[in-house]
Amino acid sequence: MRLPDTWSKAPLTAVLTIATVGAWLLAALFQQEYWAADMFGFWPANPAPGPVPVWLQPLTATLVHAGLGHLLFNIIVLVFCGRPVESVLGTPALAVLYVLGAYAAAGAQYLANPLAIAPMIGASGAISAVLGAYAMLFGRNKVKVSSPTLALWLNALWLMAAWVVLQICLGVALSGATFVTGGEGVTIAVAAHIGGFAVGLLLANPLLLFKYRKA
Secondary structure (H helix, E strand, O other): OOOOOOOOOOHEEEEEHHHHHHHHHHHOOOOOOHHHHHHHHHHOOOOOOOOOHHHHHHHHHHHOOOOOHHHHHHHOOOOHHHHHHHHHHHHHHHHHHHHHHHHHHHHHHHHHHOOOOOOOOHHHHHHHHHHHHHHHHOHHHHHHHHOOOHHHHHHHHHHHHHHHHHHHHHHHOOOOOOOOOOOOOOOOOOHHHHHHHHHHHHHHHHHHHHHHOOO
């Protein structure tokens, strides 16, 4: 599928970018990054100390980041992948991907580590769903296998692995991670990235078919 060359059909990508950057700037300006993580992050084990109910935390957590490097990396991927995905699938479909990706990421991380006592933050899980859809819609079959469908899935899985590895490298290099532990170290929520990515892989084609069901 050919990449779109316009922003006119990607308003939600722009809104998500502005909201995510704006939320981080607001917290950084008042030096309240750790407070924001505590108040708006997703808490797998501990009761939420802030006003946000547990069922809403996976969404509010996407607006909190553990440093400028963490934020910029996620925003670059969101802009690069969100614009073409939204242009092809439509704004409602991108909203579905982003929201379900956030909840799938939180759910996967909870299942992987239900006793975690630090808040999960960052838009990586939601963006992973957008990246997964991008892999299915725009991936090129570079793997030499007999089945084009299998080749597409293999390429998508390679992209998922690369995305997780890059997140880990970013966390090590910049001390920005999906978990903020208040000085006790940081951990990358690998399960969250995989959960979000799986949503994008599974929903890309159904959402595309749904959009053009009357064509």
